[in-house]
Amino acid sequence: CLSGGKDSYTMLDILMFLKKIAPIHFDIVAVNLDQKQPGFPEHVLPQYLDSLGVEYKIVEEDTYSIVKDKIPEGKTTCSLCSRLRRGILYRTAKELGATKIALGHHRDDMLETFFLNMFHGGKLKSMPPKLVSDNGEHIVIRPLAYCNEKDIIKYSEAAEFPIIPCNLCGSQENLQRQNIKAMLQDWNRRFPGRIESMFSALQNVAPSHLVDKNLYDFKSIKTQDAPVADGDIGFDPPSFDTQPTAEEENDIHIVNMTEAK
Template sequence: MNLKSLEKRLTYLTANAIRDYRMVEDGDHIMVCLSGGKDSYAMLEMFRLLQQRAPVRFDITAVNLDQKQPGWPEHILPDYLDSLGVNYRILEQDTYSVVKSVLPEGKTMCSLCSRLRRGALYTAAEEMGMNKIALGHHRDDLVETLFLNLFYGGRLATMPPKLKSNDGKHVVIRPLAYVPEQYLEQYAGHKAFPIIPCNLCGSQPNLKRAEIKRMVQAWEQEDPNRLNVILRSMQNVRPSHLADTDLHDFAGLQGSVAPGMPDPVTGEEDAFAGLQADRVDAS
């Protein structure tokens, strides 16, 4: 796919996600979190293009968190953003040393690193008066997270396209929620983004996410539309056809025969009427 066609497809998918979840509104000031990876570079480009075409007016500020990883090329992002004329801010916080000192050797770093990074971004957003925080997670990330939670967390959950933080102060948006990763890879190649690899988590072997990613990629090779179907399933949830008693009143479901009364067909009484069973823990 050539650059023009690819960019048209990316803006279409991004605009659809923004519209469906009302991610961007008139007067928003959006923190565009820039990691140095292909996804966040593409997200920044989508926002820049949509600023020219969107029916609402919004401001963007690119923000990068310098986590003080050894060998981090500090000049690359400022040079790139200066060349675009984009407003930006580089935050500095040594989360690298914190993660390395707290976690034992061989322990997965992603969870702690993510929490520390999120805290720094939330604080900066509040200080700078930005009401939305945009992250570059794409369709494949959402699908992979769904299966990570399903296989290893015992829950049906993923990264939502739009989320309010626990303290209620921040709204996190994921405008690339509909975009396949392969489009972003192609786009990064066309645009020659100055990619900066993350040596903190990328160097860890046997990550569960990498296992899930291989599984998902194999599925996509078998059926190129499968991940889109899985994404649609996340938008078409039927609590009554799952098993969560907090989401659906299974206990209150009754047929036409009142509990304890003889069935008019069989004449038998409901043997379980009045009994109250504890929830079964199948773990």
């Protein structure tokens, strides 16, 4: 899925590079959804993709009018817009016979989604690197799941991608996601390495030390003669990996993968 933003351009670059060196064969079809937003530069993506020699499909669906009609002025449009896009992408993937749908979400998106769901949805839920769609027909992958946004920004700037901004909801300054993003950035400024630590937490879950009865069978807990893996380890001294310094995080070598041999 290619939106014309920094994330999807970077993802396409990486997939094209992997296609050259991977021990398995796979084809790439870049799909863009033209939502008929006023002022959308329709020529940018076709010209760019033609220059790369990438197979692509432009899907034209006027979701812009639907969103504007259904969502009151000043309210967040992302939820409805996302659902409409997802349905169209699933349909298009089926028409193309695609076995995977690649999305450009990165590590910071996953953390922001986690806190959005916790603060506003009352659930511990993020974005997995790979999942099966609700109808069971599609596999969604997120190749940038372990990439941080700062690296993607630097890569995008170095590669000089023809970025197309999303103007559907203006500056989006009042969106809950933007508030979460600002909160995380502030935490990381004051406590360097906080982002890495939180993302690590998403990969180290202890269901026995939460309170979800559907996730862990608390009723069946019994004493045992030997230590158990999910026992009372919650009071053990925490161990912390050494986090990268600000200088180390900025020491990044940018390579344009599409030009790599």
